Amino acid sequence: MTIILRRAQPADANALPTIERSAAALFRTDPSLAWLADSPVTEARQHLHAIKTQDIWVAELPDGVLAGFLSAEHVDNQLHIQELSVSQHFQGQGIGRKLLLAAIEYSRERELNGLTLTTFRDLPWNAPFYQRFGFETLSAAETSPRLLAILSQEIAHGLPGERRCAMCLRLTPALSNPHPTPGQTP
Template sequence: MTYLIREANAQDFARLADIEKAAAILFSEVGLPEIAEHDPTDLDFIEAAARAGVVLIAVLDGAPAGFLLAAPLDLHTHIYELSVHPAHGRKGLGRQLVEAVCDWAEKKGDQAVTLSTFRDIAWNGPFYASCGFEEIARHEWTPALLLAHYREEGAGLPMERRCFMRKNLH
């Protein structure tokens, strides 16, 4: 299977929620049913990410299979969401999307790509580590990362399982 990875357009945005909802169901299998039940990313945020950064979509035979939302946070590109429909999982699509956003960030001159994730879920922390990301020690957090941490905490995420990660591009 060959996926086409391209920048999403406004017509694609409404189709992303179905992918995110399908992918979120996997969190029930690792003891996080509240994430599976959470509303998908709202259209306003997707549009804002597209204006300030990039929304990448992976398409197979004209149908969306996965997507990635990234936009600036501090001086880096930050991955806000990566979702792959389970029907397309475990085929390297998530890695292709991560590589595509890293290439995009490097071309625009960013020094690094950051993200927030669960450190102990196979398709989260260990997956990103296999893509070259490293956990950011708390004493290295910027004010923006600290605010993101507070937002996640306020949303009720289990913070002992969360971490920020960074991949240096140069």
């Protein structure tokens, strides 16, 4: 399947809630989280604002249909992934992987320190998915106040705290001079 990854445009905002709603249907496979499939999703106007102020990539099919998106924002020299959603019909085809790799490459190009996110620790399409890309689950001591606040907000909205975690992919900064002269420390 040919997928075009590109930055989201204002015209894409109306399609993103439908993708998010479709992706959420996967929660029906876990009886204790099935209620999330029917929970409110981000409205088109909020997506429109995010498209103008944050980093959002979409996965587009050759016929113009959007299959997925990744929404993120710069915080503390890191890229924080807020949402990665792929429409149910297109799940399992590598679209989420491609979107995540685009965000990682973007972060490397901008010499960010890493990427962060919060997710379910035990759902196969959550923490285990991100671990395959090098994300590490943060202990409470390693979790920044910003990520702790996000986790607290999620718990306040009904997500089970014992199943949530913060994750980070630390990026190694590129050397400014990969070929140092003799006696120069890289």
